[in-house]
Amino acid sequence: MKHLNKLFAAALLFAGLTSQAQDSNNPWAVSFGVNGVDTKVSAVGNDSPKWIQLINVDKNWNVLPSVSYVNVSRYVGDGFSFGLAGSVNKIDKWVSRVPGTLATDLVSNPGDLSYYGIDATVKYSFMELLKSKWLDPSAHIGGGYTFFGDASAGTVNGGLGLTFWLTEGVGLQFQSTYKHSFDDTRVANADVPTHIQHFAGLTFKFGGKDTDNDGIYDKDDACPEVAGLPEFKGCPDTDKDGIQDSADSCPEVAGLAEFNGCPDTDGDGIIDSEDACVDVKGTKIMKGCPDADGDGVADKDDNCPAVKGAKDNAGCPWPDTDGDSVIDKDDKCPTVAGTVANNGCPEVSDDAIKKLNDYAKTILFNSGKSSFQKQTMPVLQAITAILKEYPTAKFSIEGHTDSDGKDASNLKLSQDRAAAVKNYLVENGIDASRLTSEGFGEAKPIDSNKTAKGKANNRRVEVKLVK
Known part of the structure; x- marks a missing residue:
């Protein structure tokens, strides 16, 4: 049984060391570090758990100075997670009450007893309730099986924990668990005593999938295969104009929301794709080009841009050689003054x-x-x-x-x-x-x-x- 327990603990440790975010985004977590077993609570007359034994820790706690526990857990929703932990230790401090006294403890070495624990835990995190991103207090309950020297027994567990998240996926974890034994005769090396186990170590959250590596998990990413921005639920805004590409008619050129992301370089209210003069303000009737003389011919096509003219004469006024108000091109008699009614020719009197x-x-x-x-x-x-x-x-x-x-x-x-x-x-x-x-x-x-x-x-x- 000892070897089986050791193999199980080693397997859990290996799983922790080969893993890398614990909430709905990253449902898996692995924790590892050192643990300390405090047996003072098992001494006769110490029926009330002592959660924090900071006085004479060196006398009350049994600590194995190496990685001595690993915990693997999965988030199941609404702040709850379920985990399985394995721990190892060596019991070289046994606290008992001096016979005939009410408050005097006797610390002895029961013979460097081996300690193995396998525990299942249901934990509730208060982090979401506190709306915190780094402070993560928790409470947990569960049960397990403890091997204490040659003795072994089941335990009912409960405790508190506190994790400080240094990054989104890496945290510093502290936890204390009261383990109430079902085989507690309070006789050293003959039973598994009720005790408190303390844990300190690192915890890593993982399991979230982010295909495009944009920091937004696929389950929340509207564009999971293309790197994007949080404000657009993971969708990209290539031209950085504040309009995501899927709603941007010109995704590679910065533009305006009123034109569905397309630009209006000259600010004349006509998008560049429909503007024949993108760098000069114009009018819609001129397709975005200016018409300085207002003759209906855009300046770029007007040979006389400052003088009103005719469309069919490149924006220039037609000549009227004979001055009879009938332009030469329409004047049947361009060199002889006539009347408009007679097409520019004189009336026969x-x-x-x-x-x-x-x-x-x-x-x-x-x-x-x-x-x-x-x-x-x-x-x-x-x-x-x-x-x-x-x-x-x-x-x-x-x-x-x-x-x-x-x-x-x-x-x-x-x-x-x-x-x-x-x-x-x-x-x-x-x-x-x-x-x-x-x-x-x-x-x-x-x-x-x-x-x-x-x-x-x-x-x-x-x-x-x-x-």
Whole structure:
């Protein structure tokens, strides 16, 4: 049995030395250190436990100056943990009462008795109740079996402990346990006496899993495989803008909460990804770019950024060469002042029509032909000049004869003469699309064909405006 106990104690010690956090995060704990066995409580007349025997410790305590206990425990919830402990000692101090006295103790050596203890413990920690992170008082109860020399017996245990947590997982532990023996005749080396066992050592908590090594245990880590921050339950904030990556639309660039973590470098209220001018404040309608002259063309695209212009002219105003308020690109007559209603071209006035017809009446043809007399050339030139003043106006050239001769011949002659005038005008720079010609023969007289003067008036060319 002695060897079995020694092997068990050694196994527990080995488990403690090969382990490394005891609460819900780190449910396992291992403790080891030295223990002291105080047998004074077993002396006759000492029925009340003496928890702290600081006077004459060297006379009352049995201490093995080496690692002499190990405890392995697991947290089970709500401050409670269950543990199993093994301890070894050597009893070389036995305290007994001097016969015939009421208060005199006799300390003797019972023969260096070996001491082995195996104990199961239920412990309650007050640390969470105190809301402390380093001070950990506790109370425990349990039972076990003690081997005392050649004697052995079961015990009922209870006690108090105090742990100072130096780090999250490493603590300095002190504990005292009252062990009430069921085989206590208070005779040295013949029984297992009731006694107090004190412990002092180190305790290590472990068992918590932190896959990403961010200091947040997997069970509390919303991102257990990626290192993160406590304020985000273990999730990362790569750009350190205070918005965790899972809620950050731009996780690698620091930004603003109002833009889901995306930046607005120029502070114009438009996120950089939608801002065509990220370094200069602009407007939403300009996609984040400025428009200094307010012409609807962003400054970066505006060739005249300080002057209002036209979008289709790169932000510059269109020229109006003739000053008629119709810009050149829309002006059908850009070098001649006209009216807006007539696309920048001048309106043909009644006076201009009168001048044209006054000239047309003086056009002279060779008798019975459509060829011009030489002296009529200046008249045709004057008509051409007037038509050029109205470059978009359309005109009809009409020919008429008197009633002499046959109707068919007169009609043909009037058509040929009207066409001759049109051809001259086209040959001298008037667009053919602006002119038509027509002959009416003797059908539309303007005077009597009974007199020579009347006939002369009826032989004529007229110029009419086509509207």
